[in-house]
Amino acid sequence: MTSTRRTMKLGAFLPAPGHHVAAWRHPRSRPEGGLDFDYYRSLVQTAERGLFDMVFLSDGAGVRTHYKDADELSRQGRMVHFEPLTLLSALAVHTKHIGLTATASTTYNEPFHIARKFASLDHLSHGRAGWNVVTSATDAEARNFNLEQQPDHAARYHRAREFMEVVTGLWDSWEDDAFLYDKASGRFFDPAKLHVLGHRGEHFAVRGPLNVARPPQGHPVIVQAGSSADGQDFAAQWAEVVFTVQQTLDQAQTYRRGLRKQVEDHGRDPDGLKVMPGAFLVLGRTQAEAEDRFAELQDLVDPVLGMSLLTAQLGDVDLSGHDLDGPLPELPETGGSIGKQQVIYQQARSQGLTIRQVYQSVSAGRGHHRLVGTAESIADQLEDWFVNEGADGFNIMPDCLPDGLDQIVTLLVPELQRRGLMRTAYQGSTLRENLGLARPAHRATVVAR
Template identity: 50%
Template sequence: MSKTLHLGLFLMPNGHHFGGWRHPQADVTRHLDFAAYQDIARKAEAARLDMIFIADRLAVDDIYGSDFRQAVRYRPSTSAEPITLIAALSAVTRHIGLAATASTTYNEPFHVARMFASMDHLSGGRIAWNAVTSTSDGEAQNFSRAEHLDRTTRYRRAGEFLEVVTGLWRTWGEDALVVDKASGEFYDPSAVRYLDHKGEWFNVRGPLNVPRTPQGRPVIIQAGQSEEFRDLAASQADVIFTVQPTLTGAKTFYADLKSRAQAFGRPPEALKILPGLVPIVGRSAAHAQELQALLQERTHPLAGLTFMSASMNYDLSQHPLDELFPDIEARLKGSRGRFQYVIRDARERGLTLAEVARNYAANRSHNLLVGTPQFIADQMQQWLEEHASDGFNLMPAYMPGGLDDFLQQVVPELQRRGLFRREYSGSTLRDNLGLAVPA
C-alpha cells in the first residue's frame, strides 16, 4: 500500500478526557513542568509521529453562570503558552514537527510571521502555525474588547491576516543570503522586497526581518469544519485539523475540502486532513470498556458544561440540566461547526443537557475508539483507505498512560501493516508530511 498515515499528537498534559486527570495512574502534578513535556516529546519522536500540536485559549472558560468558581473547579484550566513551549521543545528534539496556536483575532501579522519564521530557522524547519480565530467573549475581554468579533467579521479578518503573514514570509528570496567577504555584500538586495499591504484590517510595509526559512515557510494548520472555515482553509492551509466523529461525515468533509483545494488551483495532496482521534486502548475489548467507564464515572457534568459554554460563546447555565438539550444552534457566537452536530444529534436522540455534557467531556465530539490495538488499527486503516482522512491528530484520554498505550501497542500494529513509517523521511516537517516547498 503506497499511502500511509500521518499522525500528530494533540498534546494536553492532563489528557483529553475531562475525567482523565482522575485516573489512578494519571500524572497531574507536572502539567507546567518542562521535564514532563520533554519526556512526552521524546516518546512521540521515538515513535516517529509527524508532529506535536498544541492548542490555546486566551482566557479561563468562565462563560457559565455568574459564579467564576464553577469555571475552575472541576477540570484543569491552565496551560503553558504554546509558542514558548514549542520553542523550548525544539531544543530537545531533532526530527518531530512542532505546531503552536496563535489567534488571528488577538495578534498582529508581523508578530506572528516573525515568531514562527524565527522558530522554523532555530528548529531546522520543523515548525507549524495553527491559525485560529478564537471563540469567546472571555478572550475578547482580555484584549480590551467587550465581546468577540462576529463570525463573518473574524473570518474576514483571518483571511487578510493569513494573506499578510504568508506575504511577509515571501519578502525574502531563496538566494538573498550572499555573505561575500571579498565584496562586502551580505544580502542581495534584489532578492528582498517590500510587502506594502494595505487592506481592511492591516497596513503592513515589510519586509520581514527574518529571511526565508528552511521549509520555505512554516506549515500552516487550520482547525474547524464550519462553512465559513472551509474556503479559507482550502485556499491557505497545509493541514486541516477537524472534528469528524463518523466515517460517513468524514468522507463527505474530506471530498469537499479536497475539491475546494483543487478549485483554488492546488493539488489534493497539498492539503492533509487530520481528524481528531481519542483512542482508549485495552488488552481486550472488555478491558477497554472498563477503562472508558472508569473515566466516565470520574467526570463531573460541570467540567463539560463550562468547556462547552466557552466554546459556543453561549451560557448554558440558563437551561435545566435534566431537560432536552435546547435548540440553540442559531444563537451560537463561538464554534459552530462541531456544535451543529452535537445539538442535532442530542435532540434526535432525546438527550438531556447533563447527558450531552458528560458525553462531550469524553471526546469533545471527536472520533472515540475504544478497543484493542488491532481494533483501533482496523478503524484507522478503514478511514485512510476510504478517503476519510490522511491521518489523525491523536488525543490521549489521560497522560502519560493513554499516550504510552497507543505508542507501544497501536503504532507497532500500524507499522506491521505498512500503514505508518518506521523512520522519518526527511529533516523538515514538510518532508515528513509529504508537502512541497512553496515557491
Template identity: 65%
Template sequence: MTQRLMKLGAFIPAPGHHVAAWRHPDAVPHGSLDFNYYLDIVKIAENALFDMIFLSDGVGIRTNYRDEDELSRWGRVVQFEPLTLLSALAVHTNHIGLTATASTTYNEPFHIARKFASLDFLSNGRAGWNVVTSVTDLEAWNFNLDHQPDHPTRYRRAHEFMEVARQLWDSFDDGAFIADKVAGRMFDPEKLRIPKFRGEFFKIRGPLNVARPPQGYPVIVQAGSSDDGQSFAARWAEVIFTAQQRLDQAKAFRDGIRHRLTDAGRDPDGAVVMPGVFVVVGQNQSEADDRYGALQDLIDPAVGLGLLSGLLGDVDAADFPLDEPLPPLPETQGSKSRQALMYEEARRGNLTVRQLYMSVAGGRGHWSLIGSASMIADQLQEWFESGGADGFNIMPAVLPNSLCDFAKLVVPELQKRGLFRLAYSGPTLRDHLGLTRPVRH
C-alpha cells in the same frame, strides 16, 4: 508509485483530553507548567515516529464557568504559551513536527510571522501554525472588547492576516544572505522585496527581520469545519484538523475539501485531512471499557455542563433541564461546526442534556475509539483506506499513559499492516507530511 502512509499527530493538552483526566490516579495534575513533563510526552511521540505534536491554545481562560468555585474544579486552567514551549522543545527533539495554535483575531501579522519563522529555524524546519480566529467572549475580554467580532469579520481579518504573513515570510529570497565580507554586503539587495501592504485591517511595510524560513512557510494547519472555515482551508491550509464521527461524514468532508482545493487552483493532494480521534486503548475490550468507565465516574457535573456550554456556544447548559433533550439554540458566534456536531450527537443517540455532556467529556464531539489495539487499528485502517482521512490527530485520554499505550500497542499494529512509517524519511515537517516547499510569491 510511493505507498500512501497514514499521518499521525499527537494532540497533547495536559493532563489529557478527558475532562476529568486530572483526577485520574495516573495523571500528573501539575504537568501543564512542567517542561520535563512535556518533553517526556513529546519523546514518546517522536520515538513512535509521529508526524507532529499539536498544542491547542487560547488567549485567556477557555472554560465556560459560572463562578470561581466552579472554575476551581477544572483541570485545564493554566498552561504554557505554546510557541515559548515549542521553542524549548525544538532543541531537545530531532524529527517530530512542532505545531501550535495562534489566533488571527488577537495578534498582529508581524509578530506571528516572526515567531513562527524563528521556530522554524530553531527546529530546522519543523514548525506548524494552527490558524484560528478564536471563538469566545472570554478571550475578547482580555483585549479591550465586550464581545468577540462576528463570524464574517473574523474570517475577513484571517484571510488578510494570512496574506500579510505570507508576504512577510517572502521578504527575502532563499539564499539572500550572502555575508560577503570582501564586498561588504550582508545580503543581496536584488533578493529583497518589501511588502508595503495596505488592506481593511492591516497596514504593514516590512520587511520581516528573519530570513525566509527553512520550510518556506511553516506548515499551515486549520481546524474550522464551518462553510467559512472550509473556504479558508481551501485557500490556505496544508493540514486540516476536523471533528467527524461517522465514516460517511468523514468521506464527504474530505471529498468536499478536495473539490474546494481544486476550485481554488490548488492540487487536491496539497492538503492532508486528519480527523481527531479520542482513544482509550486496553489489552482487550473489557480493559479499555474499564479504563474509560473509571474516567467517566470522575466527571464533576458542573464541569460537564461547563464543557457542554462551551461546545454549544453562547449558552449556559446548566439552565436546561438535565434529563430532557437538548432544546433549540440560537445561531452561535462561536464554533458553528462544533454546535452542529453537538446537535447531531444528541439527535442520533436521543440523548438528554446529562447524557450528552457525559458522551462528549472525552472527545468533545470528535470520533471516540475505546478498545484493543487491533480493534482501533481496524477502525483507523477502514477510514484511511476508504477515503475518510489522510491520517489522524490522536487525542489521548490521560497523559502520558494513554499516549504511551497508543505508541506501544497501536503504532506497531499499523506498521505491521504497512500503514505507517518505519522511519522518518526527511528532516522537516513538510517531508513527513509529503507537502511541497512553497516557492516565493
C-alpha cells in the same frame, strides 16, 4: 513498506492531562504538567519515538472555557499552561524530526508578530514549525484585548484572509539565498534578493521586510481547524493540514471530498492538503481493559462540571432538583439546538440512561470521534477511514497522559506499521518532508502598494 506508499499522517494533540474531561483527576495523570517543561519534553520525545509527524498544542488568548462561576471553573483541568511558541522553541532543542505545531490567533495578533515568531521557530527547529491558524471564538478572549465582545464571525475571517497575505508575503521578504555574509566584498546580503512587501490593505499597513531570513521550509506548514462555511473556504485557500471532527466514515468521506474540490477551485493541488480528523483514543490490551479504563475516567467526571456541559448541550435546560441516578425528564422546548437536544434525549431514552450517564456520555470526548478498544480494533477503524478516503491521517487525542501516549506508541504504532500504514523510520528532516508537502517557491509579488 516502500517509501512511496501512501502512509497515515499522525499528529499528537497533547494537552497536559490528556483529552478526557476528567483525565486530570486520574491517579496516573499529571495535571500540573501544563507548566512542567521536563514533563512536556518527555511527552514529545515519546511521540517522536512513535514516529509521529507532529505534535500539536492548542491555545487561546485567555481562559476560554465557558463557566457560570469560579466554583464551576475550579473543576476544569486545563486552566494554566505554557504559551505554546515558547514551549515549542524549548522542545525544538530536545527533538530532531517531529513537527512542532502551535495555535496562534489572527484576531488578537498582528501579522508581523506571527510571521516573525513562526519564521524564528522554523529556523530554531531546522524546518519543523507549523501554525494552526485560528480566528478565535470566545468573548473571554476579546475581553483581554480591549473589547467587550469578539468581532463577528465574517469580520474575523475577513481579517484572517488579509492576515495570511501579509504573513506569507513577509516570509518571502528574502530569497532563499539572499544572505551572502561575504566578508571580503563587504556584502551581508545580495540587494537584488530583498523584496519589501509594502502592504497597504483594509486592516493592515505593513512595509517589511521581515527581520528573519526566509524560513527553512519556505513557509512553516499552515494548519486550520474551522468548520463553518467561511472556515472551510479559508482552509481550501490556505491550509496544508486540516483538523476535523467527523464522527462516521460517511461524514468524513463527504467532508474530505468536498474540501478537496474547494482546494481545486482555488487552483491548488488537492494532495497539498492533508485532512486529519480527531481520534479520541482509549486503548487497552483487551477490549475489557479498554472499557474498564474508559469507565474509570467516566466515574471521575465531576457532577457540577458534567451537569454544566449537559445543560449547555440541551440549550440551557434547568435540571436542578432531578435525581442524577434517575431518568432524564421530559424536556421543554428551548431556543437552543433542538436537533442536538433531541439526539441526546432519544439516546438517553432508548438506552435507559440516567442523568449521570447522559452527562458522562456528552462530556467524554469533547465532540471528537471516540475509539475504545485494542490496538487491533482501533487500527481496523483507522485503516477503514484511511483506505476509504475519509482521512489522510489522524490528530491523535490520548484520553489521559502520559500513559495514554505510552500505550499508543507501544501498542498501536507497531500494529499500524505491521499493516504498512505507518512509516518505520523518519525519511526527511522537516515537517513538510514528514507530511509529504511541497516547499513553496519564493514569490516576489508585492501584495499591495
